[in-house]
Structure formats: structure tokens, C-alpha cells
Amino acid sequence: MIYSLILRVAVRLLVPLLLLFAMFMMLRGHNLPGGGFVGGLVAASAFVLYALAAGVTRAREVLYVDPQTLLGLGLACAYGAGLLALALGKPFLTGLWLHPHLPLIGDFHLGSALLFDLGVMLVVVGTVLLMVFSVEDRLPGLVEE
Amino acid sequence: MNTLLVLPIMVPAITGMAALLARNYPRVQRALSVLGATVMLGVGGALVYQVQSHGILAAQMGNWPAPFGITLVADHFSAALIAVSGFVGLAVAIYALAAIDETRERFGFHILFHLLLMGINGAFITGDIFNMYVWFEVLLIASFALLVLGNDREQLDGAVKYVGINLVSSASFLTAIGLLYGLTGTLNLADLSQSMQPVREAGLGPAIAMLFLIGFGIKAALFPLYYWLPASYHTPPAPIAAIFAGLLTKVGIYSLIRVFTLLFPNPGGYTQAVLLVVAGATMLLGVFGALVQRHILRLLAFLVISAMGYVVMGLGFFTTLGLAGAIFYVLQDVPVKTTLFLIGGLMERETGTTNLSKMGGLYQHRPLLATMFIVPAFSLAGFPPFPGFWGKLTLLQAGVAQEQWTLVAVALVVGLLTLLAVAQVWGRAFWRPKEGELTVLDALNTRILTNGPVVVLALALFVLGCYAEPVFSFARTAAAHLTDTGPYVQAVLGG
DSSP states (O other), X not given: OOOOHHHHHHHHHXXXXXXXXXXXXXXXXXXXXXXXXXXXXXXXXXXXXXXXXXXXXXXXXHHOSOHHHHHHHHHHHHHHHHHHXXXXXXXXXXXXXXXXXXXXXXXXXXXXXHHHHHHHHHHHHHHHHHHHHHHHTTOTTTOOO | OHHHHHHHHHHHHHHHHHHXXXXXXXXXXXXXXXXXHHHHHHHHHHHHHHHHHXXXXXXXXXXXXXXXXXXXXXXXXXXXXXXXXXXXXXXXXXXXHHHSOHHHHHTTHHHHHHHHHHHHXXXXXXXXXXXXXXXXXXXXXXXXXXXXXXXXXXXXHHHHHHHHHXXXXXXXXXXXXXXXXXXXXXXXXXXXXXXXXXXXXXXXHHHHHHHHHHHHHHHTTOTTSOTHHHHHTTSSOHHHXXXXXXXXXXXHHHXXXXXXXXXXXXXXXXXXXXXXXXXXXXXXXXXXXXXXXXXXXXXXXXXXXXXXHHHHHHHHHTSHHHHHHHHHHHHHHHHHHHHHHHHHHHHHHHHSOSBXXXXXXXXXXXXXXXXXXXXXXXXXXXXXXXXXXXXXXXXXXXXXXXXXHHHHHHHHHHHHHHHHHHHXXXXXXXXXXXXXXXXXXXXXXXXXXXXXXXXXXXXXXXXXXXXXXXXXXXXXXXXXXXXXXXXXXXXHHOO
């Protein structure tokens, strides 16, 4: 944890922005550069920044679930996306598509690839935070009192 | 059919994931681990049955057609290996319930164990060379973590060597893949076997074959790149060492056989000579190492190396008989090595030392353990009626048919020296009388969990030795499919 007023104030602005940007990166990744991995790194960096400003204990509280649980849930999403196809009698990991017509948005492509990407994102967030939190817990100078 | 091919990867993956989510409930984790391993054994059995009755199976992941997407292929060789690894996986999962301490469990032993099985199965079942590389990385990452789990100084020392040498191996493997892809434009193994012409024209065949030999040779612990194995395998607890010894080197040897039979079926130049020399040197130096060791697990680790030499010898002949012998030898060697390491762990537990010179009295005080030791040990030495004998007999027959007299002589001498090495263990640890009683350390519960799997494994080996014909004819079919790649290619590419 770094005692800095500037960082604390800046983090309040940056964390929501980074999380929003992470979601944008993930959704954009379907056809353009981006995707779950990059999105996950950005989202993880938001929590890392928060941990630097407010301490790991506080960051863990804000994250609400353990990084390990995120990892597990991410894997479950990714496997689920593959197994969904299997359940419908198609080969494992076959892309499935829904085309619902939504009010205001119009035609909408919803694919199992999105679920997979979400899984990747959760796994990346979980992994990065697991590493950073456990290292930062032990770094001299960054330990909370 | 599709579903079955995905299961060897998905069952351990889901087990590992569920164990991760249940990490705060050790009892649930343990139950999941055994359940997952049991299901995996069932899947392995089903796969063998399906391959036997329907021939080679292939499935296209994500419904992308063959040379473009990733194909999973189960032929006789890979199906048999998946079934055998399911068998030893279950045995080790049960043994680990008693032999893995709580700290290691809390740091994710069960999760990593199933991820390791996923990587191993993935490498066995994939039909895509780059995908094979990915599964190697999966199993390596899991094995790195399992190796250092517990943080002993000795473990870290072994792990540094293991990680370092494996990076070299991965680099060599990846370079070979890159060269192949650059010359042929495909990564699908079946498709590659059809489009090796540009590689031959460029004169790069032997060079790429050697890169593969280095990459897989390090993983399979072949001469001269085996030194990492005895330096690291004795450091983790027995169940981890057992699964490493039983399966990790076999993945290397499986890939070596798969790649050489598909891509370099008639190797020109020095390839065959190199393989045969490597085979002889691996056998000899492995057993020499074992003869001078007094540390029980290190001694066994050297015997792992020696056994790999036999398999490479079978491949080096490039005949169906040689391959059949190699496949049979691998199939029986997986449970042999696992059993030996599990027994080694028990010997250490019972006597409180790893030093053979200080052990003793095990035959008198632990007759069951002593009886169980005989089966894998004599199988390793190639004594009838144990399964190792049939494997070695076939390999020697193949050698005689090829008139490779030097190698046949080396194999016979190594068999004798292996007998000497296991007889030393027998004489020192089991037969030598010891003053007083051996104290019984573990509760009955623990003893059942650790001795039970060993008894089952040893019995299975004994039955296999007495009744080897079904497995041997299966190995012969597998070898026939490796020499005649037509059915494999057709199953993957269709038409």
C-alpha cells in the first residue's frame, strides 16, 4: 500500500473507467483486436491499482470473492461454452448462435463464444490477482499495519 | 463418438475445476479427486472398447474440418495408453489420500494432479502437432507446481534442473514445429504425413527428426539428456513421483513414436543409427546408475531411464514387430514404474530412511509389501511369467530379425544388470535381518489406503503376465496401424 493522496483520489476515477474499458475490450474482441485475455488484464490492473492505493485487505473486500473462486468460475464458463455444443449434439466447442430481436438495440448476435471469452476473462483476472495479492501481502514497505 | 473423444480431456478438467471451487472443503475435494479418477478409468476402458470394435476414431473440435481445425484421434496406441493412465491415475489418487499431507492438499494437490492427467491425456489423444505442444506445456506447468509443492530446499533444487532442461526441450520441439509448418503449411499430423515432400526436397528431414528427438528425448529421459530425472524425481512425495515416473516419460516416448512413424517412416541418413545408439546407451547408463545408487527412489529413477532405452530400441528397428514390442513394453511399464515408486514410498515410510544400506527386515516384518515388490521388480528385470518378459522377448525377436546383434547383446546384458540392481534392493531392504520390530506408524485406515492400490496394481501386473495374449494382440494391431498409416490418415481426413 502506498500512502499517497494523489493516487487515492485518482483511483476513484480510474477504477470504474478501467473496469468499463475492460468490458469494452472483451466485447470488442469478437471481431477486432481485444478479447477476454486483454480485457481480463485490464480488469485485473484496476484491482491492482486499488490494492496499491487502499491496501490488499480492502481490495479483497471490494473484489468480494476470492481470486481462486474467480478462476474456478472462469474455467466453468469456458468449459460450459464447449459442453453446451456437446449437449446439443454438435462437436465440442462448436460455436452456437442466437439471433434475438431486442427492443432499442435491434438485431443481436449472441454466441457461445462470448461465454468462452467471459470465462477467459475471469480466469485471467483470477490468476493475476491471486499472484499480485499474495506477493503484495508479503512485500516489505507495502504491508498494511 | 465425438463425446467419448473429448472426455479424456474434459473429465480431469472438470474434476480439477470442481476441486478448485471446493478448495475450502478438503473432504469434498478428496471425494471429487477419487470420483474423477474413477470416471477417467471408465472412459479409458470405453475408449479401448470402441477403438477395438470400430477402428480408429476421430473428432473435429468446433466442427472445423480436418486439416484446419484441431482433430482428436484415438487409435489403438493412444486409447490403450489413456486406459492405462486412467488405471494408475486412480491407484495414485487413492494412495495420495493417505500419503499427501494437509499443507500440500491446501496448496492444491488434487487440482494440479487432475490438471496433470488432463495434459497427459490431451497429448495422447490429439492429432495436431501444435496442439500436442500445448498439452506438453499444460502437463509441464502442472508438474512444475507438483514438484515444488511443499517448498523443501531439496525440491526447489530438483525443480530448477527440471524446469531448465524442459525449457530447452520445449524450444527444440517448437523449432521443429515451426520448420515443418513453414515447409508444409499444415499442423495436422495426418495431413503432415501426406505432405512431407517439400521437407524431403529441402533435405531437412533428418534435421527436423533430430530436433524432435532432442525435444522428446529430454522428456523421455534418453541418453545423453536424462540427468535431470534422477536429480528431481526423488524429491516430491511418493504419489507425485509415482505418477511422474509412470506417465511423464511415457508421454515423451509416445510422441516420439507417433511423430517418427507418421512423419519419418523411412528415415534416411543417420536417423536410424542415432536412434539405435541412443537406445543402447540409455539402457546401459540407466542401469549403471541404478547399480551404484543407495537412495531407493534415485535407484528407481535410474531404472526408469534404462527401461526407456528398450522402447526406443523397438522404435529404432522401424518394423511392425519392433513397434509391437515397444508398445507392449510401454503399456506394462506404466503400472510397473508407478507400483515401484509407490512401494519405494512405503519402504521409506516403514523404515524411516531412504538409504538402502540402513533399511532391513522388511521381508520379515512386512511380508505383504515384500510380495508386492517382487511383481514389478521382476517384471522390470524381464523374468517370466511377469509382463516385462513378454515385452523384452518381442523386442529381442525384432532385433534378431533385423540382425542387430550388438543391440540384442546389450539388451540381454542390461536385463541381467537390472536383475542385479533389483536383487540388491531385495537383499538389502527386504532380506537382511533387522534387530527388533519395525514400529507401526500409521493407523489401519492409512495402511489400507496406501497398500490397497499397490496390491491391486501388482495383481493386475501378475495377471497381465500370465495372460498376456489379449494385450499383446492389441499391441500388435496398434503397431500395424503405426506402420501402415493409411487408416489413421483416412480416419482424420476422411474419404
